[in-house]
Amino acid sequence: MSSGSTMRKVSARNVAAHKLRLALTVLAVVLGTAFISGAFMFTASLQNTFQEAVSTQYDGVDAVVTADTQKGSTTINPEMQQELRDNPKVAALNVSASTNVVLGNDKGEAIQTGSASSRLTPWYGGDDAVTGDKHVVEGKTPKGADEVVVNKKAATNLGLSVGQKLTVVDPKERHERTISGIYEIKGVDKGDVLLAMDEQAYVDEYTINGNLPGVTIRAAEGTSSDELVEALQEKYPTYEISTGQALAEKISEELSKALSFVKYFLVAFGLIALLVGSFIIANTFAMIVAQRTREFALLRALGASRSQITRSVMLEAIIVGIIGSAVGVLAGMGLVKVIHLVMEHKEYLEPGASLGLTPQSVLVPMALGLVVTLFSAWLPARRAGVIEPVEAMRQSEQTAAGSLKGRTIAGTVVLLIGVACAALAVVQKEWETDPRSILVGVATVAVIFGFFLAGPAFSLPIVPTIGRILGLPFGAVGKLAATNSYRNPRRTAATAFALTLGVALVAAFSVLGASMKASMADLVDDSLRADYVLSGTSSGEFPLPTEAAEKVKDVEGVANTTELYYAPVYVANMGSTSAEADGKGFSIIVDGDLSNYAEVPLIDGRMPDADHPGFLASEKLAKEMDWKVGEKYPLTSALVREPTHEVELLGTYEASASLFGKLVISKNAVSDVVNENILAINSVGVNAKSDTDKEKLRQDLEETTKSYLVVQVKDAKQILDESTQIVTKLLGILYGLLALAVIIAVLGIVNTLTLNVIERRQEIGMLRAVGTHRKQIRRMITLEAVQIAIFGALMGVVIGVSLGWAFLRVLSGQGLDSFAIDYQTIIWMLIGSGVVGAIAAIWPAHRAAKTPPLDAIAD
Template identity: 50%
Template sequence: MAKKSTMRRVSLRNIAAHKLRLALTVLAVVLGTAFISGAFMFTNSLKSSFDAAVNNAFTGVDAVVSKEATVEDRETVEANPDVAGTNVSTSQTIVLARDGAEPEPIQTGSGTASLGVWYEPDEQVGDTKTIVEGNAPTNAQEVIINEKAAKEKNLHPGDKLIVVDPQARHQVTLTGLFDSPIDQAGQLKVLIPEQDYLASYAKDGVVDQFIVDAAEGVAPQKVVDELKQALPERDVETGQKLADDTSKAVTSALSFINYFLVAFGLVGLLVGTFLIANTFSMIVAQRTKEFALLRALGASRGQITRSVVLESVIIGVLGSAIGVLVGMGLVAAIKAVMTSRGMALPDSGLGLSPTAVLVPILLGTAVTVVSAWAPARRAGDVEPVEAMRANESSTSQPLLGRTTAGVILLALGVLAALAGVFWDEQETKTRAIAVGVGAVLLVIGFFLAAPALSLPVVPTFGRLLGLPFGAVGRLASTNTRRNPRRTATTSFALALGVALVTVIGMLGATMKQSVADQMESNLEADFALTAPAAGGFPVPAEVPDAVRGVEGVERATTHMVAPVSLDGVFSSQLGPHGGFTDVVDGDPGNIGKLTVAEGTSDLSNGGALATRSLADAHGWRVGQQLQLAGPNPAAPTKPVELVGILDDSQMFRSIVVSHAEVTDVVPADALRIRMVGVQVAEGVNPDDVRPRLEQAVKPFLVVQVMSSEDMAGMVAGLINQILSLLYGLLALAVIIAILGIVNTLTLSVIERRQEIGMLRAVGSYRGQIRQLITLESVQIALFGGLAGVLLGLGIGYAFITSLDGQGLGDPVIPWPLVAAMLAGSVLIGLFAAIWPAQRAAKTPPLDAISD
């Protein structure tokens, strides 16, 4: 027991005595665990905010009637003596603008703008809205808006506004502002009286749902049971059950965000593992004499090993605990930024939970201990005779076994990746798994073989980089050969980060090129008139007629979607019984490039089209009569002739129905315009027509005039936003890799104190010492950067090729990114060397020699 207590005190005192060389190791643990802890906390915050919003939305709601509820259903509900009141719960996505000579759209950023129903306080069910300024609306030309959004957008009672909906635009007056428990600044809620809303947006009598208030003393479940009997074709549930179901759905959706963020935290910990292992290896090598003296004084091998493991446990717990605190700070900072941009998370807190605290601490500690285990075993193997040696620096270890294993794994990795590339007859999932296995084998194989690979490569870099520096350059090149394990381990952390960035960059470049090629090859129209993608807002119904009269326009063809099916088949299936089908008011070949296999593609006179694969699957033939049905199963269907069969295409992938046929099954306001394809007259320059089109659609506020190049650029911009997010997350791995180089160089300076002192004593200037350490750092970083680029390009090529069945084109190498990675590696080397080089330059010559 006394020996254990003594070794424990030795470990604790060693940590206290060497704060500098362990601080960077603790920082690596902090960065990895902070990201994981922050991911859990941020997800918890989002969930808390959504749960609060959902609960508030259903507070006071005893029952909900949904699934194509009608006005007649409402009459049945209100006739029940156990029902105290009902409200229509529905909304319509809109765009709101300030009225004037030049209407100005009110930007909602990442938020939404919707039009809903206003009820007087004594008629409200559930969400209680209170007028805080102005008056309630009394007709369709008056609206009331939620206070928080109105204040943020600088809107006041009396303002003249324009409401743009899918069918038309309306001039309205803002009469008042209201407040409610679920009011948020990012959600612009515009409300009008019920009768006016139903007259404009529920002409067929169908609404999203009714919310029901039970009579006093009546249990919600009793009302639900009674309404289920009265309305067997509708879905009827209690408000609490819907709130619980919605919360579960939100939790499920947020789990992906959590997994996504935790994955990047694990990448950071993985990179940090090599930093931690490298640090402990160097510390053990430097403390050889210390361990030998302890062995000579009677300490056993196990005690030495356990003392080093104890140090790693303390460092792991300390770093992980600090990481949790830093994670809290990250969440607070993210929420502050979101609040400043109008995306506040009310009722969310910091998201603290046992999982957010315990998982990062346990994981960070485990990673630290595992990383330190091999160095701890080597510490226990130190013999007492080592105490008589004058040199504490690490001795070289044979590389044959490690290199052989690495080469074998590299070969297996290449074979697995090639299988994923050339195994054409296998499905995409199998090929992708093969590439994934190959990528893991390549990474592990490179880690094992890297020391041997660095021996011919790194000194070569050193000689080339050191040419302008004479003897200092040659000495730096020689130094990197002295411990290839350390050089390779230090550079591997950077190589892994660069490889991940390269793979993602290659995927992004390929996706952008594929989108550009598809837009160019699939869009037949000269211009596509579209609405903003956010919120699924369609093109206003008046746009096609407005552009047909523009000078230089030969034709305008409208692509719509409608909730209709053809023999039970939808273009896009949504759930087991619903969906949407493509509708065109002319020839869809005027919008996208099509190949007609049989019949015709012109739907001007009615009919429907189907792709070859779909027609063969259902046994359809040209001239066959198919049944067109709307969303109401009780309504009659209409026979429609199949007038053409198309080869499979990117734009129309299943069925297309004529607009003339669809309007006999569903009302006109049930159709949503996705795009209007405009073709200019022959001999007319499209660039001359574009400004006229833009002027024609300007009053609609939401319509964009886009060419195929514009559409490809818009998608490329979205891809760039996603890539920027991924690069930002991967920056964590690169930061840890930089710390690894700083750590290695710092410990190397401590280890080589006598050597550096001797160089100073024989006449080396401080600037030359700084050059020496900096050149060594750049060599290590450049080797890691080059290895990472090569690994990333190889894995990226194999991965993208295996996904060729998903619509990706040939792999595109992002040469600017590759050049940036290599140049960035040099800069990383220069940056990482600043502090270690400065420390080395300040080494007192005589003191170092005397040590």
């Protein structure tokens, strides 16, 4: 048989003749590639949507002028604003500013806006507007500080009307304002509440002495955007000045970078799914090769060479890879469309958004799916090629352990290397966190690969034991099921491994989540001293109104209060800033006795107070910046880059045992650097007098702050519950994404059992011939599946919990000092795995039960 075309025909006809086998193998490829393709399309779709929104925002803007602290400018003062308005090249100038607000009705009850945001901006309409064709369709334009207009879509959604009184709460105080009109805006209106008020009233209320961060400009007729920008750059060299189009492109580029994280995050889970799928594909092809030994023997006897047999199996893999990847791309499109429909229903997305279909979203998943399939099929294809005609004509199933010696030794060595790496990472506490984390990562790869090699040997004592326990109520059928799993440990381990991998990931994340919750509980219990903490919205998007914080001090029963602010203030040192070292743009500012709010684990020095302004730093940050307790360092702000004031480092503390991060500055130390109006209150700690009923105090605090709509009064338990809910939601997302890998693992069990039933046709036929009922056959196959699934889950739990523990020990210096196991999740995983095995066995068991006894024996 010399013709390659003949072998290609054989491969193609073989694939076409076994449609069920093809479908089961293709499905493993489809799910992984669908997720990857969907990730590329979804992020491209979001990117297109955001770019359209940014483009609309700057449509018609010829120039954007903003202060640039690097060049020496901090704000655009009223004199400069007037100069710009008087410039003959300028047709219109708009203030670039907005303020987040919360709305209430005339009864002081919050108006629920759902997922929509609420913002207040200056009003510009008609020729006064630089961008956005806005015009009032009902009522009139706003005048003075007591009137606002609202966009039509928000008015319709919330039932707002002209003349209605609104409570408008901003970060400083609450106001009563009247809706004077409703307006429509050309372009994208996603349902956000867009209030607007008279420009001068806005500037007076929400700026410091009329100073602005930026303005947008429309050029006069006959002046191009580039000419205007060039002229303004020459006159105002210390400001950042660019065209609207250039700024839109810059923002779009930054959005693309931000969205790339979402894409990589989703792609990572797609790759996990493909990794799990690769073991299923390899197992499937190995079984197919084992079942087709006679066929390959006949082809070899007819003259087919080893390489031709190998290539024929690889050709089948190519067909599977191409079909699976193509269907995966189509499935990815469907997945994105479903997400779009949900987002449109929630008004996160405008109807008709593009699917984000790009060459990348098609070619990358196609290539990955094909490569993974070929790689997975390579060893089975090689095994098919080395089958000798005479040996292949003898039917003998692989048995337990003789051929497992080499692979078991290799697997054990790799496993021990992984364990050694994890142990080294745990014990070397003087090393930095990064190299220790990398070592745990190496250990993870080694342990998983080592278990893959040694898995068949582990299955020999464990699976039959599980089988005997499960089979006790089922008598002879239970014993037979346990024996069947023992007969082919390679197949048993390969079937279970995909589930092991998925469960190991879930177990590791469950340990991480449980430990994070335990660490939070320990930190709150040990550190928080305030009886109640008052804050703004739980999302953190809206601060506590300053006016509300002042009123709380006068509530009966309040002994003291401590206010925490966030502000763009840094402690500078040799050109660097503490904010850069901390990785954050804001520092914590404290007004009051910090020790009344929470325990501060001082290592050296003293606490700041009214007579001793200064700052505290974590011991680690102080070492990084070479700060010494008692020394003074320049204080600066993002608004004023040059250091303007010196403050003393009063003390250092242990950050991992503190609620305050890496840097805390007393409010009386920053008053010379920033205007108090830019300080946003993050929270207020309230302590009760010794003879005060704390529950009554809570009610009084809630009643006092009720009219500010956003104020939440929380005790330690509520703070902890709120913090752990964030972890729970994050874990929910991770579990949902990891469910894809578990689904593929289930398909692997279905796939293997189905092929197993085909391979054991004679055996099952003989059982039927000697009197075994169909129900008993179904029960036997189901028990085999359940014990394999439980074995895979048990191994996954052991691997996941162990590696999770090692990783947490490495992170113990970062605030994760507690170790906890989520036993509930692990128990449910084990029970669920058994159920998964039973469900996976439904189709193969049904197929096995239908085997005709005499026909099977004759075959």
